[in-house]
Amino acid sequence: MSSQFLKHTKPLTTLAVGSALISALSPVAIAEEVQSDTTNIDAITVVGKSEEGINAVDKTATKMDLSLKDTGRSVVQVTKEQIEDTGARDVKDIAEYATSINTSSTADRRVIIRGIETNIDSFMVNGLRSMQGGEAGTGSRSPSTYNVESVTILNGPDAILYGSGVGGGLINVTTKxxxxxxxxxxxxxxxxxxxDDTGNFKRNQVSVNIDSTGPLSENVLYRVNAELTPDGEEFQDGRSTDEQAIDVSLTFKVGENTRITPRFEYINRETTGGSSYSDGVxxxxxxxxxxxxxxxxxxxxxxxxxxYGSPLDKGVNKSTTFELNAEHKLQNWTLNATAAAVxxxxxxQDLYASTSLGSPIGATTLERKWVYSQGEDEYLLLDTNAQGKFDTGALKHHLITGVNVRNKKVKFxxxxxxxxxxxxxxxxxxLDPSDQTYTLMPDSLKDVDYKTTTDDEINLYLKDRxxxxxxxxxxxxxxxxxxxEEKSASDGSFDQTESNxxxxxxxxxxxxxxxxxxxSYSQGFEPIDTSTLVEYGQDGVDYKPEESDNYELGFKGDFFDERLSTSVTLFYINTKNATDKIDVGGDKDVLVQRSGENFKSTGIEINALLRVTDQITSQINYSYTDASxxxxxxxxxxxxxTPYNSLSIWNSYAMQSEPVRFALGMRAESDSNDGDYNVPGYAEFDFGTYYELDQWDISLVVRNMFDKSRVASTPNGILVEGNDPRSINLNFKYRL
Known part of the structure; x- marks a missing residue:
């Protein structure tokens, strides 16, 4: 690899296990991150190999300091450079290049992994559950990328380490x-x-940000990330977002072996236009x-x-996070504790097209009605563990033991x-949404009667390698x-207890x-949501938690002098005690549970990173999923x-004598289902060009380059949600 190339470009790196995105990554940045990481007691260092790709260290899958090659699970790791290269603004953008994940559904909380629907508990920040709500009642807001160091996607459940509710997998965001x-x-x-349908440059978003880090004193380090998005227009006329976000953290070095890092994050998000009730077409x-x-x-x-909402639709979301991490290293052990309060x-308030006002199929006029929602969510979280190494005779042990505790209180x-x-x-x-009538939302709708749901869980775990x-x-x-437990002023209280x-x-x-x-073999354990039991449960029915078994078989490796990094994972998941809401007439639904094994998902995930030359790299990710x-x-x-076939390709070319790179990506899926209807497959293309100097980085990324218009999902029985139109993303970064 030429010194000219090293100076002016960021060579492509990825996790061979399934890196969802491909981009350039600076060897200097890698060196800095490895040097500053004091927790890697089990990192693999091989002479002649950089700690990247399958040799990168990631803790999400096992909570241990292991290279991804030594992690016997299917894991996707996405670096901040990869995120920037694709112009990703949130985790949903990132997941578009992960072939076993589908985010084409309405609420931010809803993500499908290997055919299994997950919920807000599958979104994590720094290894702890996230509770950054979207519009009221929809659960976790898809985390922004302004403060993200990396994103790790674990396919398949892991209830031992993370407790109940992980479903088909989890998405963990590691902050800077x-x-x-x-x-x-x-x-x-x-x-x-x-x-053409958005008016070409009539709808625009602008964000300004700062990222500053370094020492405040000999023993105190700091990091500040902040982003301001004033009036960020969505592609639908009448919808926009005004957001302020700040993330501040300090690291106190107490002696040689102890580090304490408090972190504070505040996000204020105000939207003009509707929530998932009315953002369809x-x-x-x-x-x-x-x-x-x-x-x-x-x-x-x-x-x-x-x-198809009104000019009076709006929403507000304010989220505050306090997090504290403490780490202490002994000779062969590391003690770690992370706590968070969110x-x-x-x-x-939304004026949305309602199915209860009559069937709209074939009608030229839609009837709408107001809905008001309000929520107060609180999350208290703790995960503490000890990991270390010791020998018993010829056997070498790498052990971790710990406990995580969570208390979630939702008022809604x-x-x-x-x-x-x-x-x-x-x-x-x-046919003409500007031709509409609307009234003011009745003030009486704001007279809320909270239902309060509280989830308490303690999870003890022990694992020995x-x-x-x-x-x-x-x-x-x-x-x-x-x-x-759920409490309501009008309906009394209900509680359930499960252990396993x-x-x-x-x-x-x-x-x-x-x-x-x-x-590998892992398990999932998910009690039925308490609110769902209260609203739809049938008297006298003993509903059991949904459980799943996850089996994986595969390999990970570098071949041809590391020109090819690849992995192949075969998986099989079976679940039992599936529950469904059944319409029994009279606008009433009831919860019906089918006992025993009643769902399976099988498939293969193939990921390959090909370094054709020092200037040309290609990442190919493919998955086949049969889930029913x-x-x-x-x-x-x-x-x-859940499409049967998903494919993503990202090709990168770096000019040898100039600080310029080019990239071309493709995301493709075969047909899938949305309830009783078919959603046609698609192929979308992205293009990027990057100019990188010592102090300046400039990039231009075109997403959905050929502007394919398609149905992505259905918010309700009347409207569907479209994909994002073609967008041009310009990014400027200046290093002081």
Missing amino acids: KPKEESETTLGLNTRSYVS ITSNIVNGTLGNTTDSFGSIIDRSAY KTESSA ARNFQDNDDALGANTINV ISLGDFTLALGVGYTHYKG FIYDAGIVYKVTDDMNVFA DTDGDDEGVQADY
């Missing part, structure tokens, strides 16, 4: 931490929608009256830029306008105790210094938002 060397960067990011088959009659396809979107206050209320009051007063023209020669056996056991022992096991065999094969119920009415029907 203080560094030893001083560095300050100023940034300007813009996103402009460039398509109309398709041709809805207007034609053929949807559900002569076709199972939504048809084409008439106008993505249309907004509070979110949110509210939203949602009030709907009476149909009689709304009918005829809040209409909108299907036992090595003998080239074999490593990993055995783990956990104990989870969960209690959920959870096990996992894995084996890793080192075939060569460059290749490992692995097999094994009994009931939907037996054999592919799970919603």
Whole structure:
């Protein structure tokens, strides 16, 4: 690799296990991060190999300091450089290049991993559950990338380490931490929608940010990340976001072996325009009256830029996080504890097209009614563990034992306008959304009666990696105790208690210094949401938690002098005690549980990073997923938002004599289901060009380059959600 290339470019790195994004990564940056990381007691250092790709250290999958090659699970690691290169603004943007994940659903909390729907508990920040709510009631807001150091995606459940509710996997965000060397960067990011239906550059977003770190004194380091997005326009006319975010952290070095890092984050997010109730659009088959009659396809979107809410729709979300991490190193052990307190206050008012006001299929006028929602969410979290190494005879042990505790309190209320009051007063023209009538939202809807749901959980875990020669056996056991309670001023209270022992096991065999094969087993454990039981549960029915078994078999390795880094993972997941809401007539739903095994997901994930030359790299990620119920009415029907085939490719070319790089990416999926309807497959292309100097970084990223318009999901039975139109993303970064 030429010195000219090292000076002016950031060579591509990725996790061979399935890096969701491909981009350039500075070797200097890697060196700084490794140098400043005092926790890596088990990092693999191989002469002649950089700690990148499958040799990178990531704690998410095991909470241990292990290289990804030695982690016997399917893991995706995305660096901040990769995030910047793709123009990703939030975690949903990042997940678009992860082939086993689908985020094309309405609420931010809803993510499908390997065909299994996850919830807010699958979003984590620094290894702890996230509770940064979106609009009121929708759960975790998809975390922004302004303060993100890396994102790790663990496919498959892991209840031993993380407790209940992880479902098909988890997405962990690692925030930026203080560094030893001083560095300050100023940034300007813009996103402009460039398509005929959005008016070409009429809808724009602008963000300014700062990232500053370094020593305050000999024993105190700091980091400040802040971003301001004033009036960030969405691609739909009438929708915008005004957001202020700040993340401040300090690291106190107490002696040689102890570090204490408090962190504070505040996000204030105000939206003009609706929540997931009303941000959809109309398709041709809805207007034609053929949807559900002569076709199972939504048809084409008439106008993505249309907004079918009112000018009075708005929302507010304020989230505050206090986090404290303490770490102490002994000779062969490391003690670590992280605690967090998260509070979110949110509210939203939406005038949305309601199915309860009559069937809109084929109608030229939609009836709408007001809904007001308000929430107060609190999360208290603690994870503390000890990990270390010791020998017993010829056996080498790497052990971790710990406990995580969480207390989640959610106060929530949602009030709907009476149909009689709304009918005829809040209409909108299907073909011309500007032709609408609307009334003020009744003040009475803001008179909320909170339902308070409290979840308490304690999770104890122990895992030992036992090595003998080239074999490593990993055995783990956990104990989870969960209690959920809901209180309402009008309905009284309800509680449930669940306890369970959870096990996992894995084996890793080192075939060569460059290749490992692995097999693993892990479990998932998810009690039914307490609010769901209260609202839809049937009297006298004993609902059991949903449980799952996850099996993986695969290999990870470098080949051809590290020109090819690749991994192949075969997986099989079966779940039991699936629960569904069934319409029993009279606008009433009840919760029905099917006992025993009733869902399976099988598939393969293939990831390959090819370094063709020092200037040309290509990342190819492919997954095949077959996920469906094994009994009931939907037996054999592919799970919603789960395409059989997903493919992503990111090609990067760095000019040898100039500080310029180019990238071309493709994201493609085959057909999938959305309830009773088909969602056609698609292929979208992204393009990036990057100019990097000692003090300046400038990039231009075009997302959805050919401006393909498609249906992504359905917020309700009337509207669908479209994909983002073509956008041009300009990013400027200046290092002081």
